[in-house]
Amino acid sequence: MLASTIETCVIATNQTYVNNLKNKDAFTLEAQKEAFEQTKNAVLAILGEEGQNLLNQIYGDLNIYIMKEIEKNVNIQKNSNKSITA
Secondary structure (H helix, E strand, O other), X not given: OHHHHHHHHHHHHHHHHHHHHHHOOOOOHHHHHHHHHHHHHHHHHHHHHHHHXXXXXXXXXXXXXXXXXXXXXXXXXXXXXXXHHO
């Protein structure tokens, strides 16, 4: 369920933030960092404090897990977009 939540948040950030900046040719390194933070904050908001505490017990360091899952999903999205436009 956590992986699915992260995937959904990555897709939402792409649709509402990233794609808009890419269309304006303004997706800078700073914008990339902001996209990551928006996605991470959305995931954490969905989980809530109780969910975060529980998942920290399961994963050890929830922030590292979320970071890796975001990176994985961004990579998947990039590669699927390349195959669609190619």
